[in-house]
Amino acid sequence: MKNYVIVVAGGKGLRMGGDIPKQFLPVKGKPVLMRTLEAFHACDAQLELILVLPADQQAYWKELCSTCHFTLPHRIADGGETRFHSVRNGLALVDEEGLVGVHDGVRPFVSQEVIRNCYREAAQKEAVIPVVEVVETLRRLEESGSETVPRSSYRLVQTPQVFTVSLLKQAYAQPYSPMFTDDASVVEAAGHAVHLIPGNRENIKLTTPFDLKVAEVLA
Ligand SMILES: Nc1ccn([C@@H]2O[C@H](COP(=O)(O)OP(=O)(O)OP(=O)(O)O)[C@@H](O)[C@H]2O)c(=O)n1
Numbered sequence: 001m002k003n004y005v006i007v008v009a010g011g012k013g014l015r016m017g018g019d020i021p022k023q024f025l026p027v028k029g030k031p032v033l034m035r036t037l038e039a040f041h042a043c044d045a046q047l048e049l050i051l052v053l054p055a056d057q058q059a060y061w062k063e064l065c066s067t068c069h070f071t072l073p074h075r076i077a078d079g080g081e082t083r084f085h086s087v088r089n090g091l092a093l094v095d096e097e098g099l100v101g102v103h104d105g106v107r108p109f110v111s112q113e114v115i116r117n118c119y120r121e122a123a124q125k126e127a128v129i130p131v132v133e134v135v136e137t138l139r140r141l142e143e144s145g146s147e148t149v150p151r152s153s154y155r156l157v158q159t160p161q162v163f164t165v166s167l168l169k170q171a172y173a174q175p176y177s178p179m180f181t182d183d184a185s186v187v188e189a190a191g192h193a194v195h196l197i198p199g200n201r202e203n204i205k206l207t208t209p210f211d212l213k214v215a216e217v218l219a
C-alpha cells in the first residue's frame, strides 16, 4: 500500500494572464508550485509526489528547481487538454494500491490538518473532498431575473480530493464529459458516493491577479 498525490499544473492560466505560467510565479519569493509540493511533503514525507505539467514547460520547471535548489523527489507527467486529461495522465504513473489525492498546483495554502484529514477519512470512506461554507448571499440567475437560494444548501469545493487508487482509476476510465469540473464529479458519474469534510478558507485557487495579492498576505 502506497499513498500518492497528483498535483495538477497542466492548465493555461488564461484568467491569470501574463508571460509566466501562474504555477511558476513567485509568492514571497518562492514559486507557487514549490510551495504546494512542500505542503504535501511536510505532511507526509512518504507520500509519492506526481506533478502534471505541460510538456513544453517541463524544461523550464527543471531549470527553476535547479536555480531554487528545490530537491523534493517527484515524477512528472504531461498535461492534457483539460484538467480531466491531465489527472488521467498523472494517474497512469500510479502503480500500486493505496490512496491517491488530486490537488490543484495553484492551491499552495492547503492546511496540514486538511491534508491529513482527507487521507485519514479516505482510508475509511474511499472518496473524500474538502469543502467550505458559502459566506455571502447566493442568487441563481434565471431567464426572468434572479432569485436568492438557501446558501446553507451549498458548499464550495476545494482540493485535495482523495480516493482509493482502484476507485479513481475505475472512474477515470470513463470517457470525458464537460460536466467533469473536479475529481468528485468523475467519481460520482461512475456511481460512487463522495464524503465531504471541512476544508480551510485560506486554501484559495490562484486564478486571477487579485488572488496573487491575497497570496502575498497569506504566505
Ligand atoms: N488542462 C488542464 C487544465 C487545468 N489544469 C490544472 O487544474 C488546476 C485548476 O485549474 P485552473 O485554475 O482553472 O487553471 P487553468 O486551467 O490553468 O486556468 P484558466 O482556466 O484561467 O486558463 C490548475 O492547477 C491547472 O493547472 C490541468 O492540470 N490541466
Ligand SMILES: C[C@](O)(CO)[C@H](O)COP(=O)(O)O
Residues within 6 Å of the ligand: 083, 104, 157, 158, 159, 181, 182, 183, 205
Ligand atoms: C477542482 C476545483 O479546484 C474544485 O473547486 C475546480 O473545479 C477547478 O476548476 P477550474 O475551472 O478548472 O479552475
